[in-house]
Amino acid sequence: MTIVNERKLTIARAMAEAMAQEMRIDPAVFVMGEDIAQLGGVFGNTRGLVDEFGKDRVRDTPISETGFISAAVGAAMDGMRPVVELMFVDFFGVCFDAIYNLMAKNIYFSGGHVTVPMVLMTSTGGGYSDAGQHSQCLYGSFAHLPGMKVVSPSNAYDAKGLMTAAIRDNSPVIFMFHKGLQGMGWLGTEAAANVHVPEDAYEVEIGKAAIAREGSDVTIVSIAMGVHHALKAAKVLEAEGISTEVVDLRSLVPLDRDTVRASVRKTGRLIVVDEDYHSYGVSGEIIATVCEAGDITLKAPPRRIAYPDVPIAYAHGMEQFCLPNPEKVAAAAREICRTAVPA
Amino acid sequence: MTIVNERKLTIARAMAEAMAQEMRIDPAVFVMGEDIAQLGGVFGNTRGLVDEFGKDRVRDTPISETGFISAAVGAAMDGMRPVVELMFVDFFGVCFDAIYNLMAKNIYFSGGHVTVPMVLMTSTGGGYSDAGQHSQCLYGSFAHLPGMKVVSPSNAYDAKGLMTAAIRDNSPVIFMFHKGLQGMGWLGTEAAANVHVPEDAYEVEIGKAAIAREGSDVTIVSIAMGVHHALKAAKVLEAEGISTEVVDLRSLVPLDRDTVRASVRKTGRLIVVDEDYHSYGVSGEIIATVCEAGDITLKAPPRRIAYPDVPIAYAHGMEQFCLPNPEKVAAAAREICRTAVPA
Amino acid sequence: MQPSKATLGWMYHNMVTSRKFETIIEKIYMEGKSPVFNMANGPIPGEMHLSNGQEPVAVGVCAHLKPEDIVTATHRPHHQAIAKGVDLNRMAAEIFGKATGLSGGRGGHMHLFDPAVNFACAGIIAQGMGPAVGAALSRKMQGKPGVAVAFIGEGAANQGAFHEAMNLAAVWKLPFICVIEDNAWGISVAKSAATPVKRNDVRAAAYGIPGHYVEGNDPWKIYDVAGQAIARARAGEGPTLIEVETYRLAGHFMGDAEGYRPKGEKDALFAKDPIPLMRKRLEADGTFTAAELTKMEAEAEVKVAAAIKFAREGAAPKPEDALTAVFA
Amino acid sequence: MQPSKATLGWMYHNMVTSRKFETIIEKIYMEGKSPVFNMANGPIPGEMHLSNGQEPVAVGVCAHLKPEDIVTATHRPHHQAIAKGVDLNRMAAEIFGKATGLSGGRGGHMHLFDPAVNFACAGIIAQGMGPAVGAALSRKMQGKPGVAVAFIGEGAANQGAFHEAMNLAAVWKLPFICVIEDNAWGISVAKSAATPVKRNDVRAAAYGIPGHYVEGNDPWKIYDVAGQAIARARAGEGPTLIEVETYRLAGHFMGDAEGYRPKGEKDALFAKDPIPLMRKRLEADGTFTAAELTKMEAEAEVKVAAAIKFAREGAAPKPEDALTAVFA
Ligand SMILES: Cc1ncc(C[n+]2csc(CCOP(=O)(O)OP(=O)(O)O)c2C)c(N)n1
Ligand SMILES: Cc1ncc(C[n+]2csc(CCOP(=O)(O)OP(=O)(O)O)c2C)c(N)n1
Numbered sequence A, B: 001m002t003i004v005n006e007r008k009l010t011i012a013r014a015m016a017e018a019m020a021q022e023m024r025i026d027p028a029v030f031v032m033g034e035d036i037a038q039l040g041g042v043f044g045n046t047r048g049l050v051d052e053f054g055k056d057r058v059r060d061t062p063i064s065e066t067g068f069i070s071a072a073v074g075a076a077m078d079g080m081r082p083v084v085e086l087m088f089v090d091f092f093g094v095c096f097d098a099i100y101n102l103m104a105k106n107i108y109f110s111g112g113h114v115t116v117p118m119v120l121m122t123s124t125g126g127g128y129s130d131a132g133q134h135s136q137c138l139y140g141s142f143a144h145l146p147g148m149k150v151v152s153p154s155n156a157y158d159a160k161g162l163m164t165a166a167i168r169d170n171s172p173v174i175f176m177f178h179k180g181l182q183g184m185g186w187l188g189t190e191a192a193a194n195v196h197v198p199e200d201a202y203e204v205e206i207g208k209a210a211i212a213r214e215g216s217d218v219t220i221v222s223i224a225m226g227v228h229h230a231l232k233a234a235k236v237l238e239a240e241g242i243s244t245e246v247v248d249l250r251s252l253v254p255l256d257r258d259t260v261r262a263s264v265r266k267t268g269r270l271i272v273v274d275e276d277y278h279s280y281g282v283s284g285e286i287i288a289t290v291c292e293a294g295d296i297t298l299k300a301p302p303r304r305i306a307y308p309d310v311p312i313a314y315a316h317g318m319e320q321f322c323l324p325n326p327e328k329v330a331a332a333a334r335e336i337c338r339t340a341v342p343a
Numbered sequence C, D: 001m002q003p004s005k006a007t008l009g010w011m012y013h014n015m016v017t018s019r020k021f022e023t024i025i026e027k028i029y030m031e032g033k034s035p036v037f038n039m040a041n042g043p044i045p046g047e048m049h050l051s052n053g054q055e056p057v058a059v060g061v062c063a064h065l066k067p068e069d070i071v072t073a074t075h076r077p078h079h080q081a082i083a084k085g086v087d088l089n090r091m092a093a094e095i096f097g098k099a100t101g102l103s104g105g106r107g108g109h110m111h112l113f114d115p116a117v118n119f120a121c122a123g124i125i126a127q128g129m130g131p132a133v134g135a136a137l138s139r140k141m142q143g144k145p146g147v148a149v150a151f152i153g154e155g156a157a158n159q160g161a162f163h164e165a166m167n168l169a170a171v172w173k174l175p176f177i178c179v180i181e182d183n184a185w186g187i188s189v190a191k192s193a194a195t196p197v198k199r200n201d202v203r204a205a206a207y208g209i210p211g212h213y214v215e216g217n218d219p220w221k222i223y224d225v226a227g228q229a230i231a232r233a234r235a236g237e238g239p240t241l242i243e244v245e246t247y248r249l250a251g252h253f254m255g256d257a258e259g260y261r262p263k264g265e266k267d268a269l270f271a272k273d274p275i276p277l278m279r280k281r282l283e284a285d286g287t288f289t290a291a292e293l294t295k296m297e298a299e300a301e302v303k304v305a306a307a308i309k310f311a312r313e314g315a316a317p318k319p320e321d322a323l324t325a326v327f328a
């Protein structure tokens, strides 16, 4: 993926490209949400679409998330393939019924006789002082409930491939994109997320984790922004003689437990990095996945670096104190590479 | 708690008694929700209150959960102490913003300068074929998000004490009551939940787990209905020579990790029973809590008996296939009391 | 708009079918539930919301609809499902939780899906509003014919989802009709205690669309008003909000003691039972003879009996199939 | 209702204070954000929604309010906070994320809480509706004086929370006023593309309550209409829905390129800037002399400068205090 002279895209542009390509080949695909037409989405991921496809297929909505998300469900059941934006994932509380009780369950309630081919894309993440109602990740909140696939890319290649796969999927897919990876300078973007993206359409299989970096001493499991923290920590740790394997989950539902377990089986050490809240979420699930496997011997107790169980503070110093970062990850890795499990 | 001739109450009546006693001593306490006045609540837990306190303080609402729950937040910030009912927890999707983003965060957003003394009581659980939008537990969905305490009693004694503590708390408390424990015959109630309840008001501390049964071979951690499955399994296992300790969490937030860890430290084996969905929820968190402690040696991999990650089916046989029950718990206990951890 | 003789016949037959269906479901629901009433027991477990008395709304509206048109219904969906032409055998089997049911037993009485006639329902108040609006949007975008009707209760008009969907339908001028069944009650909460306006048709003003209230649970009037709204929608002129006065002759759900009803209300409602009233009028104005009407009733009886037989005889689903059909 | 001279003086002074506050915040916000505009940087990080142009709504309403009355505001709250009498020093400090801020830096610009004057705001559209209704309920139940006002944007009137709260306030006849600031835009979505009615005051009909639309961003007219509604609420006659035409002179938030605005719109709006217009009128009708008005402006300047100084000088919160104040 790092061939010289090949074009790199931001995640925002990769998402828009995937949508455009699917819209060209399938008239059923359309996009709707708040400020996604002329504005191109607050986070840039629908930029240019309205110019090519017009206001009918790239449709600004009123501020009525329950209305337009449940409308998307109805449209999807009627043969359309909506890609809908919930501007910030933090807003899920005003429309979660339409998501978890309707979108996610209608296939099941119908006994598999209807399909609900829709994508709900939504932004996650903090770090830029947008305070407690605009900075959350909520990965666990979506992944906990059945009937929806949940993906989140850490780079533009995966973003395009996952978006293409999501649009083509006949089941609902939650596509979570981290604001700090979008390639928008005003969000202090992570440059490593901008990678080579092939021009032709392709799919990244939903439900398969990637080994973002191979290593032998410790496994760091994460998703989206956390993957970059892990990779940065891994570089530092390498210089100290600690070999780090980084697993990029990419998909929370389905969860690729095999890849996680295989990695920890090899390294014997596990750290989970999760920008979502600490308890009852992703970090606990990954640790349980490893510990319940029954054939994995840990050389040290598993660790998690997650957002503490407190609302997200506005003040820069407070928020940064709580967020995962490469330093915290590296420190945890150093510690568990020193510690042994109790006899 | 099992003194002869002392009165027993159902959880429903214990809840109503706690509310009534607090309403008598504190005019700020009031109750609102759908069908909670003359009907006494669909699940009986407000029965009789309107007769004593009138329609102003026991207030039927329109079917507007966002409206009345966010109104309760405003009233709580203005000196009242509302006890609000969300009829089925499954309906949280229409009003979760009012709960998790408003009720749960206003104390923090105000820097601790306002209090939000309110209780949100809501029914959980299935088993009586009420299908996929009326049978969920969603413990993990509430416990994952910061700023609200989350409790769920397994018996009437705890129900009264937790309700009293919740009403007196200056922070928001989610009080989840399992339909199958309410003492309503039409829900096939669990008789063991009806226990002695003292007449005088008392508090059960929020955040403290209880040892529902002592044992030495295996720890079963659960909450609400799961505790009864565990206790029934424990009886069967006892006859087979397996000594089971049952931890009744009672509170998910705060989570009494110490009691869980102390028990597993003693038994060396862990089973989590959770009627909520399997992944990214309570069961993963409890397993992680034990495994990350660092000083607990497990004699066998931890196990969880939870609702699989599928919507809840209507047909009796399908739903029962998925639900935890004493047989599944006992089988898991037998297995792990046989298995050893890998060397 | 006046219904033709054929339409009136269909309407009466359909109302009777619905009532006979509810009547037998009511009876079977109690099997296994005495002496102790426990919802979990018997061939039909769970909650059961009967539609007795509300049949005129279903037939008055659905008489104008084709299979391609979309209907979303609520937790009280049987009359609408029957009027929309949902397969009665598989619907009954679903209510019995059988493998032969519409959803193989996964859905149950509150989750009846029949894509062949574009019917769906849901257990959350006002949840059907958005999907119907979205289906209407789909038709408009695809340039395909079809209108979408969402049936809700009067209690549901206070739910946020109602407002958002109405607004969306109006701003996008979609072929959508919201039909509110005003049976005067939520569960135990009276409309007057929940809604500050007497009639929800005034809420149409909030969306700049036509609003109508139909009094008296009258099949002819409902047919008329619904027909105009549906024609308007088909002509691309946008949505309409209709509220219909109707009567819930049963409890909210089975097991409801109905202690909240004022004394005498039930008797007064039974005196206005729309089925005998319609029969009387059809006979009196000479549309049908008594014998013709009796024949329709007998046909309904046969149809319902066959559906119940189909349901009873169906196999239970395999328990482990609970794990299937989560994803498409 | 006509504002007294004293009230007019307060209104003008307050509008100027608000504008001067926004103007300096706008400037300081850009510190550390060039050459690269990154929201995370500078003394004021995060999103910033300025209220320039919307001051008349805040003062026209809040001129009638006492500290005991309740106001909930939105993501664009500064003008309302200032008009409600929120402590300007601690408000500025909160926007700077300082320990001396209203919430010790936990809340920031979208989460300003000052219980001393019963002011709160929130970042979710229409989220303040319910809490204001609930505070009104609290006063009614306690028999204590006080009205509650929820300010929202015109875009928020399409959110379910708006509908549910209006309905609740109306059915319970609470001392509540919803004031919609119609600045014609959501973020980039025009009111006409989101709302099927021209004016949201017609939505009052959905709740059987009075509705008013105030044109022209005119402080006198707003004062009049709001005064009547608030008097009505204090008299126990229930809620009112008011929409006010106003102008957003800035972008939706800082960094907004405003490409969605039709050509010339910004110039036309600046020509209607309510502050110079009010000054002109106050001088022309002889209410105040030019010198008096200039003095008010100077006082506002001093007050704002003091607040900014207080904010700048405050200590940063201890990072680990992020873990405190979660529970009461
Ligand atoms: C969001 C939500 N809140 C509450 C309920 C519980 N509930 C089921 S039916 C009902 C009453 C509905 O009244 P109405 O809309 O008038 O319909 P009706 O039952 O009269 O047909 C209530 C409150 C629900 N299913 N969903
Ligand atoms: C529920 C919800 N949806 C979307 C947003 C994102 N958002 C913030 S401000 C805004 C526009 C609001 O428009 P309006 O209500 O007219 O207020 P204005 O910004 O014009 O003051 C949007 C869509 C949000 N904060 N909350």
Ligand SMILES: [Mg+2]
Residues within 6 Å of the ligand: C153, C154, C155, C181, C182, C183, C184, C185, C186
């Ligand atoms: Mg009703």
Ligand SMILES: [Mg+2]
Residues within 6 Å of the ligand: D153, D154, D155, D181, D182, D183, D184, D185, D186
């Ligand atoms: Mg606006």
